[in-house]
Amino acid sequence: MKQTVDLRFRWAIAGLLLTSLLALLLATTQMPASYVWLRHTTSESGAQGIAGAWLARLGFLLFGLAVLWQTAVLHKIWPMPVRFFLGAFGVFLTAVAAFSARPWLPNLPYDPVEDWLHSFAATAMGFAFALGVGLRWWARSWEDKRRILDLTAVAAAVIIPLSMSFLPAWDGLLQRAMFAIAYLWYGFELLADQAKIREETTPAVVDPHE
Template sequence: MSTDRTYPGLGIAVCLFASAVALAVAPVFMPEGYSWFSHTTSESAAQGVPAAWIARLGFLLFGIGVLWVTVQRRDAWKRWATVFHAGFGIFMIATTVFSTRSWDPTVAYNPIEDAIHSVTATLVGFCFAFGVLLLLLRRRQERRNVRWVDVVALGATVILPTAMMLLPHLAGVFQRLMFFVAYVWYLREDYLFLAHSNHSPNS
């Protein structure tokens, strides 16, 4: 296997796993009143919240990991899918900089930062949905087997946000499921990158 491809591939996996761990443990350090059932990952990184840096680190690592895999997969993804997935990474990093308001109404917050966070978080979902859709359509046009992970990921971008709106008391659960799907999808693409490098003539 070519080390030029192995090291980036493993680095991407480590980055994504570290991000997932940070977001998974962040609720443990939240003050009383936070519930991972009803409160989102963004709220664990909210303005004025102690230990918000943990979730923000998770967002940062997620964005970096996605940008990294986008660079490695750009030839396979082609232009527009690459643009959307790069957008996912950029806007995910932006959520590290611009945080939402706290779930606690007594905590002061910057409304402009909160509004920017809403925009960047929405664009993260938009970019993921269209990035996956473009790849799914192109793979079908090329008469490749449709990957179940693409279908599940695309379905999740519609079903889970809808579920969050209809069942707000479980918004945290549904959003974390969305993150899980995204992690699995990007790790799958990273695996395909490694598998391709293993069969490369230069391996």
């Protein structure tokens, strides 16, 4: 019974992840005409003083809550250091939703303290994700194929922010690629472990002729 509830929780988390992804994708449709998704980031789609920014903030919040819930559900599978850093990723992601970035439009007023808090939370979020996934990679068996996705996620968490410093015209595309990899990593981690539980709970078929 407990494992059945656990499986239902995992599907609920998957639904929350998909809902948050949909909110972030649709957020661009609520932006002013000057918003260009290739150049402007998801943070800017939730910026201060922007009409329709609530949708991006909702996406950040739901993603953060999904990660925190997943961390709690997988507490017996993820080692404690992994839970700590990936849980911190969820906490900082909810902070990104609470504190908005400055708008890209030059004439709009904004709170510089809130902008700094957003930048701090976003930076800390990246470090927490890279460390958590890196530790998950280390804890896996060498035969586990998910180690490839782990390495891809860690590389993206390091390389993409650096690339954004040199390619500002592609900031939006690069940041969205990083978010896509994070969604894939959490989704695969959730569903792969769910399949493992299903295998363990499926009764074995006994051959009557043996």
